[in-house]
């Protein structure tokens with residue numbers, strides 16, 4: 803087994819990501835590069851044992867934190883398990899993810915309105931794909947960070963890097979058919995935990 807792959811750590815990944823972030827605006831090419839780094843980290847089979855167990859998140863049924871930045875709004879890496887479709891949600895930040903175990907359907911929307919009408923959102927579906935183990939996908943920064951995950955297998959684990967640890971403060975749920983949005987129902991203990999998923 804390639805020792806370098808086994809030893810690749812969340813800290814090394816973040817160091818590389820910070821270089822990418824500082825080199826200019828995040829475009830598809832840079833998101834793909836970050837996705838390839840996540841894919842490299844996902845080649846480790848021991849991620850659950852090196853992570854800090856967090857348990858249930860807003861959408862996730864179980865999760866581990868693999869990296870939490872010293873800066874409160876710095877990047878965060880979470881390994882999260884899903885056993886049912888998530889609500890259509892945002893995160894208040896860009897993100898990149900890599901399927902770790904199991905498959906899922908992944909959808910992403912683009913925000914078509916200005917976001918200035920309370921409770922309303924006009925969304926256009928722009929991504930509708932199946933992620934197999936090792937596949938990567940990314941969502942851009944606000945306001946186009948709206949997506950949902952729908953496990954195909956009984957459960958699936960995914961490795962998620964979020965650009966900023968946004969504490970759930972701006973998280974919303976959406977109904978594209980009705981053109982509605984509303985604040986996510988995030989329990990207080992999760993808002994203060996600095997980790998979500």
Ligand SMILES: [Fe+2]
Nearest residue numbers: 891893949999
């Ligand atoms: Fe998400």
